Amino acid sequence: MNDHRRLGRELDLFDTDPLIGSGLPFWLPNGAAVRKAIEDYVHDLERRNGYQHVNSPVLAKQELYERSGHWAHYADDMFPPMDVGGERFVLRPSLCPHHALIFKARPRSHRDLPLRLAELGGQYRSELSGVLGGLTRVRAMQLNDGHVFCALSQAAQEVNAALDLIEQAHARLGIAAARYRLSLGGDDGKYVDDPGLWERSEAILRGVLDARGLAYDEEKGEGAFYGPKIDVQIADPLGRESTLSTVQVDLYMPGRFDLSYVGPDQREHRPVMVHRSVVGALERLVAHLVEVHGGALPAWLAPVQAVVLPLCDAEMGFAQELVRQCLDEGLRAELSPPDRGTLGARIRAHRLVPYHLVVGAREVAGGLPSVRLRDGSQLGPLHIAQIVKSI
Structure with missing residues (x-):
């Protein structure tokens, strides 16, 4: 089974330590490289x-979350x-209150x-602690x-555009949605009590989901x-579902923060807030990608894109220069010297690296x-420029 925890160890992506704590993995250099590739793309x-x-701070006064509604409806899931x-300061459970204040920080027009x-x-x-595991369920993400932030008349168009982005990113990353879910409120006290909203x-x-078929x-x-949201569900190799990407329409928080913009009539109007995450939390995303691709990540995402394999010590100088050229061209490359085993053994040790440059x-x-x-x-003998273009 393609378990991201096993493959993550083979790829040297992440680890944990009791002194840091459960649900708080740290990224190793290879994992940081994968993360950076995703960050740059998105x-x-x-x-x-x-x-x-x-960019906004990761903590704020408790008063901010009282204003946003998190403290009343979400406090059980927040750190004290x-x-x-x-x-009293609180580690944030979400970024939306900070972004509401960024909108409010300047006068806004239609x-x-x-x-x-x-x-x-x-x-x-x-x-x-009982629900934590690998990169899929963590305490810090x-x-x-x-x-x-848009006018009510623009909300459907922005939801549609967000779904376009999600589908484009998923296709690029090799992700297939298990299903789409329209997630609604419930009857308990965890939800804002405003049926009209x-x-x-x-x-x-x-309306957007129906129009897209x-x-x-x-x-x-x-x-x-x-408020409600569209959840794009993914499934792991065992068929267990989780949410990756989301789009939400929020008519509640703009009022809580008294957000406004000046309309064409020169009067103040309340904006709609569309929340969206194109690829979700990077921890869950990387876990899913590792499992979907069996650790053999696409070349643009792979932590090491090319490994240089000299047959013997006589070729080490050329091999080292080749690694330097790869690095200068922006590739993630490393050297596997002859003292680490036979060529076959070194190829097997780097079985997940997309390109093997044998010298x-x-x-x-x-x-x-x-x-190779x-x-x-x-692929035969290739110039570095050809290798770079291929990757």
Whole structure:
């Protein structure tokens, strides 16, 4: 079975330590390389689709979460407050209150809308130790988050655009959605008690799903406390489901923060807040990608994209220069010297690396490595520029 915990060890992606604590994995260099590749891709995708990137603190006063509604509806999942200088600070459970304040920090006009803000930021959940595991259930996560502030008339269009981004990113990453879920509120006290608000938000999301011709399931008790959401569900090799990407329509929080913009009539209007995450939390995403691809990540995502394999010590100088050229061209490359075993043993040790650059006396004489793919196919002698283009 393609368990990301086993493959994660083979790829040297992440680890944990009791001194840091359960549910708090740390990224090793290879894992950090995979994360950076995803971050760069998503950052560029968002930028090209009209998003502006921001950064905000990972904690704030308890008062912020009382204002947002998290404290009343979500406190059981939050870490307890810290008393600092007579003030109570809380590790944030989500980024949306910070983004609401970023919107509020400047006067806004209808000409500014839709205003699309995005951030890769840390958020924290007080998960019970019994449900923690690997990268899929953690207490600290880096979330690809974003919030669109728009007029009510623009909300359906922005939900549609967010789903376009999700589908584009999933196709690029090799992710197949298990199903779409329209997650609704419930009857307990965890949800904002405003039936009219829920009906209007649900109508927008349902209308977009129907217009796109997407099959979906409606499930009560799975929505955010402030409104309904579209959840893109994924499944692991055992068929266990989890949520990766989401789109939410929020008519609640803009009122809590008294957000407004000046409309064409020169009067103040309340914006709608569309929450969306294109690829979800990076921890869960990487776990899923490792399992989906069996550890053989696409070349652009692989922690090591090319390994240089000299046959003997006589080729070490050329091999080291080859690694340097790869690094200079922006590739993630490393050297596997002859003292680490036979060529066959070294190839097996690097079975998940996409490109094997084999260097013998003939390759040194010709100035080109012999390129082998991890599936065993041979590409023959290639120039570095050709290898870079291929990757």
